[in-house]
Amino acid sequence: MSQMSPVPQAAPAIAFRDVVKTWPHRGGAVAALDHVDLQVPRGGITGVIGRSGAGKSTLLRLVNGLERASSGQVEVLGRDVTAASGRGLRDLRRNVGMIFQHFNLLANRTVRGNVALPLEIAGTPRGRIGPRVDELIDLVGLGPLADRYPAQLSGGQKQRVGIARALATEPKVLLSDEATSALDPETTTSVLALLRNINRELGLTILLITHEMAVVRDICQHVAVIEAGKIVESGSTYDIFAAPTHEVTRSFLSGVTGAALPGFIARRIVPEGAGPAILRITFAGDSAAEPVLSRIGSQLGVDASILSGAIEEIDGRPFGNLTVEVPAADLSRVRDFLHARQLGTEVLGHVG
Amino acid sequence: MSANLAALIWEATLQTLYMVAVSGLIGTAIGLPLGVFLATSKRGELMSAPLANRILGLIVNAMRSIPFIILVVAIIPFTRAIAGTSIGTTAAIVPLTLAAAPFIARIVETAIRDVDGGLIEAARAMGANPGQIIRKVLLPEALPGIVLGLTLAMVSLIGYSAMVGAVGGEGLGDLGIRYGYQRFMPGVMLVVVVVLIVLVQAVQSTGEWIARRLDHRAAKDRGP
């Protein structure tokens, strides 16, 4: 794909090339990652979403060499992780920060002590550690709590410590393994906002894994969907939200977009049939759908009833999502009409 | 009780403290690194050395299965080689140390294995080498557990030190046997037991107090 683009693209921050990872299992082997190719653009936030056991953590842990690929190549900032070991690998890891679902903070060190740890490990001179630590603690908004121990912090505060710690050695890449999965929705929002700020202000590349499409919607410019060790779909978040092609992506999306159907319809829906069609219409911007719907009525003489709908923001752009019921006989006319007006459609099924 | 007896008890107490302190110190010096090694050297662990782990594990188990009184007698030649004599309080330190070291090693191993694996992972992700992970993560995080374990070891040593009269080691236990049992002076026996109880209590409370001070895992200092 990138070879075909007219402007040469900047080298990706992370590139997976035909990566396979197998685990020994009952004498044989199971593939956690099955020929994965993925490029993570520099300076952006890329999300990898997948179900439990899909291979997300394994994928992420290959980036800083916590796990080794069975075959294939993982390149980070132009360096081949798969070939690095010992000192070289430890140096590389200082350029790649990582945050965790369960924070992994040292219980017997204060906030300050935890943030200082990576600097101590990197051999930063004592006199330089203190000021740098204070700066980081301010960056994540924990100034007054610097001398507390992790047990005296809330989950969101702990994750802020984790973020400050991950940034201590000024990495270019930040890896996030379900960093908000243990947090409540409000705290999640504030931690995600912090990640986005860091991404913007420090130009940090973020690769995050999650099982929540809302996280992808809120901060990711790019997304890859992983299922049973394979990347089944990837692209810009906006495009994937507008036109998902894979079943797994759709099921993730149904939770966050207005695409969720009312239960009484969802229970009766069948893939094929003569009953009324359930049509999902997607549109950019916030104004396009309503007039179109009324025109379907006036110009086509078709009665489309709204089942659900919402307008939200994806990667900073408004995105609308409307699910309507249309008589099966009129379906193709309605879709042609909508496509002519640059609206996306997808038939979810028929009411059986 | 005569002043003479009081002096005897005081002297015996000091002898007990001397034996326990020296064997506890040397036992820790041996047991701590051994415990760290046992906790980090299984296959795939930080300092993976499965064969050495197996062998040292077997030796530690063997040492720990020998009843202390048999150990004392069985290693008399070894004691003589190390202490220059096989009789007396200083000589008694040798079997006490030999009993303490493997015990402490297992205690340290357990405390280190209790440290959340996520912390090792985080440290590796920061680029820490195995030595740094042990010094900066495993030992500090395991420290409260190690202190409690050492407290247990000291209490056991106080008990063991009462048996070294068998090889001429002195101290409270020996005094209690010689006066209280052999010369039938139950008053002396009683005093000895009371002193031992006080010693054990003091060691136990001090150990628990230090461990509590070091342990920040629970949000205890944030009020009720």
Ligand SMILES: Nc1ncnc2c1ncn2[C@@H]1O[C@H](COP(=O)(O)OP(=O)(O)OP(=O)(O)O)[C@@H](O)[C@H]1O
């Ligand atoms: N150390 C291991 N040994 C053996 N199999 C493993 C190991 N780690 C992961 N696996 C297997 O690899 C597959 C992918 O695991 P992974 O942890 O990457 O999934 P995940 O997508 O992160 O799941 P979750 O959302 O539950 O964290 C799973 O089938 C898992 O059982």
Ligand SMILES: [Mg+2]
């Ligand atoms: Mg995972």
